Amino acid sequence: MLTFAEENYLKAIYHLSDGGKKGVATNDVSHAMRTKPASVTDMMQKLGEKGVIEYRKYYGVHLTEDGRKLALQTIRKQRIWEVFLVEKLKFSWDEVHEVADELEHVRSQILVQRLDEYLGYPKFDPHGDPIPDEFGEVKSRPRFPLSELEVGASGQIVAVKDSSAAFLKYLDKVGAYIGARIKVLDKVEFDGSVEILVDGKKSIFMSKDVAMNILVMQ
Amino acid sequence: MLTFAEENYLKAIYHLSDGGKKGVATNDVSHAMRTKPASVTDMMQKLGEKGVIEYRKYYGVHLTEDGRKLALQTIRKQRIWEVFLVEKLKFSWDEVHEVADELEHVRSQILVQRLDEYLGYPKFDPHGDPIPDEFGEVKSRPRFPLSELEVGASGQIVAVKDSSAAFLKYLDKVGAYIGARIKVLDKVEFDGSVEILVDGKKSIFMSKDVAMNILVMQ
DNA sequence: ATTATTTTTTAGTATAGTCTAAAATGGTAT
DNA sequence: ATACCATTTTAGACTATACTAAAAAATAAT
Ligand SMILES: [Mn+2]
Ligand SMILES: [Mn+2]
Ligand SMILES: [Mn+2]
Ligand SMILES: [Mn+2]
Numbered sequence A, B: 001m002l003t004f005a006e007e008n009y010l011k012a013i014y015h016l017s018d019g020g021k022k023g024v025a026t027n028d029v030s031h032a033m034r035t036k037p038a039s040v041t042d043m044m045q046k047l048g049e050k051g052v053i054e055y056r057k058y059y060g061v062h063l064t065e066d067g068r069k070l071a072l073q074t075i076r077k078q079r080i081w082e083v084f085l086v087e088k089l090k091f092s093w094d095e096v097h098e099v100a101d102e103l104e105h106v107r108s109q110i111l112v113q114r115l116d117e118y119l120g121y122p123k124f125d126p127h128g129d130p131i132p133d134e135f136g137e138v139k140s141r142p143r144f145p146l147s148e149l150e151v152g153a154s155g156q157i158v159a160v161k162d163s164s165a166a167f168l169k170y171l172d173k174v175g176a177y178i179g180a181r182i183k184v185l186d187k188v189e190f191d192g193s194v195e196i197l198v199d200g201k202k203s204i205f206m207s208k209d210v211a212m213n214i215l216v217m218q
Numbered sequence C: 001a002t003t004a005t006t007t008t009t010t011a012g013t014a015t016a017g018t019c020t021a022a023a024a025t026g027g028t029a030t
Numbered sequence D: 001a002t003a004c005c006a007t008t009t010t011a012g013a014c015t016a017t018a019c020t021a022a023a024a025a026a027t028a029a030t
Helices: A004-016 A024-031 A035-051 A065-086 A096-103 A109-117 A165-174 A208-211 B002-014 B026-033 B039-050 B067-086 B096-103 B109-118 B165-174 B206-214
Strands: A053-055 A061-063 A152-159 A181-187 A192-199 A202-206 A214-217 B053-055 B061-063 B154-160 B181-187 B195-199 B200-206 B212-216
Touching: A004 A024, A004 A035, A004 A065, A024 A035, A035 A053, A035 A061, A053 B067, A061 A065, A065 A096, A065 A109, A152 A165, A152 B165, A208 A214, B002 B026, B002 B067, B026 B039, B039 B053, B039 B061, B039 B181, B061 B067, B067 B096, B067 B109, B096 B109, B206 B212
Parallel strands: none
Antiparallel strands: A053 A061, A152 A181, A152 A214, A181 A192, A192 A202, B053 B061, B154 B181, B154 B212, B181 B195, B195 B200
């Protein structure tokens, strides 16, 4: 059984390791968790003991298969709660993070099952991220940053990479949303900024920084 | 800001003090919280420092007005979550306690507000207990144990005093439920057991122990 | 190849919550 | 009035999590 803190660390490691593939540095976990590196080292050693990560002194950590599954179970809960908050309680997609970050730790299998059922077994959360199944499997659809689309190319917004309130509020303001059909009208070579057409009617201009954080599929 | 543990203690003290009226003994809190008396004393001192209870060494504790309100805020959240679990997620009334006991600690005013709205501002939880308003006010309807009804008297089941799974499952089995109209058909002087008629059709026989834990109004 | 810098780990401290064992207190019974 | 007993509190220890400051290791710069 993992504690709240352990679950949070595991989630952070999962995200930083790109789904368990890459190794993760102490400093990066420290940054993500907003704790000091010394605290991270402590926790890494404990998680190592528990067998959910492989910890090699001075060389960062890797998730074990067990660790990956546990991380995904928490992520599953987080995303299901996010769907609930947006679909049922009318939260906006920029308000759900904090709350879901607490709700995800509520321990009850039956609760997640019933909630999932109640929501109609959603496949994606409000930010377009896939909801893992109860066995820790994620089937992610191919997606890439909008910044990589060529001029003239079309696609559909399927997710956001950054889900900070600031970024999401900006997207709301300019009218970009998950599911929108888009086409790249122009691209400035100098700074990578782009102009896109949304749903065949509205044209939006955005910096490369923004375009990199919008994920599309074709 | 209170911790999870502090909220749980405060709730226990509230219940044991009959809504803040009576003083509460260390041993009773210890029993209710399933912690040792020494741990309770520690916590009482801390809660005393924080001004939510009045702690007099060796003489038990009283809730302050602040403490009472804080306890009621947690109780409000617990009961709203219980309604959600039963009404929306099809939990049975004997399954909600554990889960609501965790959910009640999620910190977000907006969450409780929206949930309350989503549920249509319920006034009572699945066990018939009143849901305090956001300012810590409870308006409880007059109610008393079924065991006190005279033979021939009628009433309506409005709440249960014991909400353990064992007791609630038993009530399900015999067909007693919140809202049922009842009439006392017979009462055995010797042991206080009673026979009641439910909704004018089904007759149930129950021990005094059971009858004392069913609350009715007339 | 040394030296300097960055990253990571260790050592020691703090708070929250719990425990056991022992001491203190208040109330009860003689 | 004193002795006894149940209750409560203190003292000391433990786990979890975080911190600061200092040491150690890895990496980068000369
Ligand atoms: Mn979290
Ligand atoms: Mn999300
Ligand atoms: Mn609780
Ligand atoms: Mn209840």
